[in-house]
Amino acid sequence: MLKGRLGCSLLSSTRRTFITRVTVTHQQAPRSLSLARYSSQSGSNSGSNNSSSTGRKDSWRTMAESDISRYLQETHDRVFDHNRAWAAEQSKNDPEFFTKLSAGQSPDYLWIGCSDSRIPAEQITGLEPGEAFVHRNIANLVVNTDLNVMSVINYAVRHLQVKHIVVCGHYGCGGVKAAMTPKDLGLLNPWLRNIRDVYRLHEKELDAISDETARYDRLVELSVVEQCRNVIKTAAVQQSYAKNQFPIVHGWVFGFGDGLLKDLKVDHEAMLHGIQKIYNLTE
Amino acid sequence: MLKGRLGCSLLSSTRRTFITRVTVTHQQAPRSLSLARYSSQSGSNSGSNNSSSTGRKDSWRTMAESDISRYLQETHDRVFDHNRAWAAEQSKNDPEFFTKLSAGQSPDYLWIGCSDSRIPAEQITGLEPGEAFVHRNIANLVVNTDLNVMSVINYAVRHLQVKHIVVCGHYGCGGVKAAMTPKDLGLLNPWLRNIRDVYRLHEKELDAISDETARYDRLVELSVVEQCRNVIKTAAVQQSYAKNQFPIVHGWVFGFGDGLLKDLKVDHEAMLHGIQKIYNLTE
Numbered sequence: 001m002l003k004g005r006l007g008c009s010l011l012s013s014t015r016r017t018f019i020t021r022v023t024v025t026h027q028q029a030p031r032s033l034s035l036a037r038y039s040s041q042s043g044s045n046s047g048s049n050n051s052s053s054t055g056r057k058d059s060w061r062t063m064a065e066s067d068i069s070r071y072l073q074e075t076h077d078r079v080f081d082h083n084r085a086w087a088a089e090q091s092k093n094d095p096e097f098f099t100k101l102s103a104g105q106s107p108d109y110l111w112i113g114c115s116d117s118r119i120p121a122e123q124i125t126g127l128e129p130g131e132a133f134v135h136r137n138i139a140n141l142v143v144n145t146d147l148n149v150m151s152v153i154n155y156a157v158r159h160l161q162v163k164h165i166v167v168c169g170h171y172g173c174g175g176v177k178a179a180m181t182p183k184d185l186g187l188l189n190p191w192l193r194n195i196r197d198v199y200r201l202h203e204k205e206l207d208a209i210s211d212e213t214a215r216y217d218r219l220v221e222l223s224v225v226e227q228c229r230n231v232i233k234t235a236a237v238q239q240s241y242a243k244n245q246f247p248i249v250h251g252w253v254f255g256f257g258d259g260l261l262k263d264l265k266v267d268h269e270a271m272l273h274g275i276q277k278i279y280n281l282t283e
Numbered sequence: 284m285l286k287g288r289l290g291c292s293l294l295s296s297t298r299r300t301f302i303t304r305v306t307v308t309h310q311q312a313p314r315s316l317s318l319a320r321y322s323s324q325s326g327s328n329s330g331s332n333n334s335s336s337t338g339r340k341d342s343w344r345t346m347a348e349s350d351i352s353r354y355l356q357e358t359h360d361r362v363f364d365h366n367r368a369w370a371a372e373q374s375k376n377d378p379e380f381f382t383k384l385s386a387g388q389s390p391d392y393l394w395i396g397c398s399d400s401r402i403p404a405e406q407i408t409g410l411e412p413g414e415a416f417v418h419r420n421i422a423n424l425v426v427n428t429d430l431n432v433m434s435v436i437n438y439a440v441r442h443l444q445v446k447h448i449v450v451c452g453h454y455g456c457g458g459v460k461a462a463m464t465p466k467d468l469g470l471l472n473p474w475l476r477n478i479r480d481v482y483r484l485h486e487k488e489l490d491a492i493s494d495e496t497a498r499y500d501r502l503v504e505l506s507v508v509e510q511c512r513n514v515i516k517t518a519a520v521q522q523s524y525a526k527n528q529f530p531i532v533h534g535w536v537f538g539f540g541d542g543l544l545k546d547l548k549v550d551h552e553a554m555l556h557g558i559q560k561i562y563n564l565t566e
Contacts (some may be wrong), residue, residue, distance in 0.1 A: 051463030082409025087542030102539040107400035116391035120405040126365025151474040191434040
């Protein structure tokens with residue numbers, strides 16, 4: 001059960017969000033929810049089942065509040081429906097699946113990616129449950145005073161002994177764009193400032209790119225490389241690599257346009273040697 | 284190309300990890316790598332293609348260093364193979380898929396889950412790309428001084444206007460067990476101490492559970508509820524809820540034994556009222 005209901009203010013303040021959401025889920029029928037279904041069921045806007053965005057927008061405007069509440073209830077419940085179906089399918093395909101999953105984890109990969117909803121790490125990489133330890137934050141940043149990501153790296157390297165650490169950014173990153181906007185974003189300022197610090201380090205190269213989108217995309221790449229550097233600066237990674245020759249740190253960028261991962265071909269060993277004059281922690 | 288190669292020390296220091304890894308991936312054939320395949324190709328341990336864990340262990344012991352290096356190279360390359368296949372499949376199923384994905388995100392859900400590799404948030408919930416903004420850290424903690432998770436919540440609520448915030452823990456959480464172990468874990472101590480703080484709040488109830496596994500599982504649940512409380516303590520959530528009646532905060536626990544999500548039925552509104560005597564930030 002939902003523990004709250006929508007007030008009328010929802011209709012004005014979040015209409016855009018809902019409309020876009022419905023547009024996206026419309027592609028995923030029959031699994032996902034459809035706004036048209038709500039309208040026709042409530043009878044408040046019969047005949048509005050056309051598939052144009054205008055039609056959906058009109059449907060939403062005239063929806064009864066109870067329909068909106070029902071939408072929220074179903075977006076809650078559908079997750080449990082999907083989860084039961086997923087669990088049943090796994091058991092059907094391999095009756096021992098969950099027994100083996102219960103036995104423990106031993107992932108080869110640590111994935112440090114963006115929180116952006118469009119980049120489900122396991123799906124785009126084809127990695128199965130048990131294969132990738134995952135940390136996702138805004139703009140896939142690795143900050144040395146951030147106990148959250150530092151704990152993740154420490155545990156992944158020292159306890160799970162991962163073989164690969166992937167920092168994966170993506171073109172069109174909202175966090176990167178927000179960071180370069182001359183606007184006070186409150187609590188987000190100190191987090192996003194790390195991206196401005198990357199810009200500062202590469203100011204000359206970035207200023208020379210006149211096209212704004214191209215400049216942001218290059219900043220995305222440069223930030224990923226800088227975050228790889230930050231991973232390698234940790235004692236855990238330096239000491240493990242000196243002893244075991246792993247983990248290897250990789251910088252990748254995901255493109256929404258084609259769904260492909262681009263390998264920035266970070267040279268782990270050269271990067272390590274490059275930073276160790278100042279950041280050596282192996283002794 | 285991998286930027287590093289394995290030294291001999293790998294054989295002793297990480298044998299257990301690799302063996303478990305191979306055991307797990309063995310279930311996933313033909314997509315994943317198989318140790319037996321390496322051994323038979325290298326000829327270093329012919330006849331070792333039996334599927335018992337002992338057989339695999341022996342195979343690993345006698346593998347040539349070049350095989351190990353090749354294993355690492357392939358665990359890198361296979362991600363790109365899978366990614367290309369995934370992208371092609373998406374385009375085949377819906378030629379407009381990536382065009383629509385490029386248009387932006389408007390997720391209904393914020394997922395705060397554990398980094399554990401066995402809980403791919405989108406797979407177990409059936410949520411599609413674009414539906415869930417995701418943060419994952421060790422033991423799915425929400426700490427008020429953690430700029431990382433606080434930025435995620437702030438952005439998700441104020442900018443993406445998510446409707447649901449899910450804190451999802453899991454039974455058998457290594458982080459929870461580690462937190463209750465009387466051992467100095469270095470950098471991990473301050474992060475995991477948050478779990479001990481939850482224990483302290485519920486000491487009487489937990490001490491009364493004699494079975495250790497049952498006690499840990501209950502601590503997992505209590506910690507999830509406490510993290511929900513921490514989410515609700517934020518100004519972003521309180522103010523948005525006062526204005527819009529969302530987001531709704533949920534506490535769930537994933538079970539490896541059956542793959543099912545358990546809804547702890549956190550009462551968002553009651554919890555909000557409960558904390559506002561002290562934590563009210565709505566004005």
